[in-house]
Amino acid sequence: MSEHVQVDIFDEYSTTFRYGDMGKRLAEAPITTRNARASLAAGVHWRGIDPEVHLGYRKAKRGGVWLVRWRAGKGYRQETIGTADDIVREGTLDFEAACRAARDHIEVARVAAKAEAEGPAPTVRVAAEAYIQRHEARIRARTGGKLSRKAARGQLGRHVLPDEIADKLLHELTRSDLKAWRKRVTDKGLVVDTVRRVSSDLRAALNMAVELHHARLPAALPLEIKHGLAAAEGHSPVAREAQVLPDADVRRIIAAAWEVDAAEQKWEGDLARLIVVLAATGARFSQVIRLTVGDVQAVQRRLMVPTSFKGRGVKVGKIGVPVGDDVIDALRPAVAGRIGSEPLLVRWRYKQTTPTHWERVGRGPWGTSAEFAPAWKLITARAGLPAGVVPYALRHSSIVRGLRQLLPVRLVAALHDTSSAMIEAHYSAFIVSALDELAAKAVVPLVSAPAEIVAIPRPRAVGGAE
Structure with a gap:
């Protein structure tokens, strides 16, 4: 059974093509090895790698480049994806690597097309603004229409909306983009707690956007958000001793x-x-x-x-x-x-x-x-x-008071509307101290002293000398 494909009628350097069904089979060019490509004439040569996806090799006088073309609506699109390893050096791609790069490129392009099909593709700015509006609406509902100056707009407005990440399309957002943003925020000299809070606000905004636009976004985006905004390894927030x-x-x-x-x-x-x-x-x-x-x-x-x-x-x-x-x-x-x-x-x-x-x-x-x-x-x-003591110190002190009174961690957590895991993470030093005191109560005397202490005589030296 012969394979019929759409035969191209396009300029090889253009990016979008239209095909006419001329009933011809795609000529599978030998482009899988360097030696095979060396015998080809100058120009573009194609090979099918997936349904309606072709990997191309454009040969020039000084090596060649890899191309990929795929069906997009009624036509095809084509883009360059890398340099062929005709001369092996850093950054060049062999045939297998070019196939992987082609598939990855098409996946991203199709996600972008899907995101744009239903209107302008959502950006980080859109996600942040939507989160701010919902958060402010909740605050107004709880306070009878009043809005705190410290609402989410304060953090996201200062550290996300003016940043370059705000214009990043959500379907293109990666963990590298988020880590770079977090580094820029940290480099401002903000305290760790502030960086953590604004990161949490951004994570919540992005996750809300994923829920709203899930059909237009890549399935891996939640994982990119999770790892991109994760706290630095080895950092465990603890309650400040002074508070x-x-x-x-x-x-x-x-x-x-x-x-x-x-x-x-x-x-x-x-x-x-x-x-x-x-x-x-x-x-x-x-x-x-x-x-x-x-x-x-x-x-x-x-x-x-x-x-x-x-x-x-x-x-x-x-x-x-x-x-x-x-x-x-x-x-x-x-x-x-x-x-x-x-x-x-x-x-x-x-x-x-x-x-x-x-x-x-x-x-x-x-x-x-x-x-x-x-x-x-x-x-x-x-x-x-001290001037640095904040009202939240009363909460810290109440939690530690319960721990020092040897109340179970779970009870302390329940009374303060939090989890045992959070108590252990923030107040571990006080838990250890409380447990030491509790363990000390289990210590009982085990060795009884003799009624009369008798001195043990020293042995005589050889020759009778003391």
Whole structure:
């Protein structure tokens, strides 16, 4: 059975061809070895390697180059893929290597054509903008229309959108591109945690784009994203030692919060109660601001803390966190006379009436942590703590307090709405110390001393000398 192919009528240096079916068989040129190619006349010679895919060899006076052509719609496309190994040197391709390069080239070209078939091919910029819009919409839904300045746009807007990677087509994106971007971000002098956060935001944006445009993107793209944005080998994030505060420092922070609340800011207890809950529960700011009046269970001495929005799995609605009578007493003014569905922690809202005058218009729920950032600086200064101590130190300290009290790691993780793996990764040094203390309690005396100590006489030397 003879093989019929489309016979070409094209200029050999053009990139797109149209074929007419002339019922002729493709002449399989001997291009598989250097010796075979040496006997060929100057010009282009073809050999089929896959259905509707031909590997070509263009012979010139000084060696030749490899070409590939393949069907693309109603016509064919052709491109150069490398230099033939007529003269063996670095970078040249033999026949087998040329076949592999041809197939890889066609796979990429077909993915690109597929991506462009349904409109402009998506870029990293498109992925980042879509993620930003969805993230901001979620924040507005949670905060009643308010948007934090530290939303995803802050990180992606500063480190992704202005970068050259933003214009990279998603179907062409490789792990090398992502690693090069990460290096550029790191070279800016950013701290490791910031690089990790912006990398996580970019990974989330790209993975969301893969879900939205999966039919137009290569199947290997998720793996390229995973390895391209992976943290450096051997790096394991740990909680900063300076941010784990002893209980005495935490008490000073709470005392200073009451003083700043009353004296400098006149928050009427709103600020101090926020700090008390953060310190007592070790919860994230985004969790405690969603506490309601009904979440205060005074009889059980417990706060029902809402779970965080982090993670993808199905989570329980609230976590019961034990607290002391002192915390319950501090919250009583915020509970008295209010219904259970009202937000527990609120703050005064102000309206500007003149260029220099603001007046209170009522209390409302907290929106973002930035709302108490200036007050936090006053609190840490009054408590005599270093300026670098951040509010998240209260969470670090709560976790370590549980570990030092020899609570099981799994229980500490559950109380703080995180995983045992994260506790072990970030607080491993404190786990070891706690286990040492626990193991020391199992040490019991095993050797009993004799009732009377009898000295062992020294042996006499030879000849009777002592």
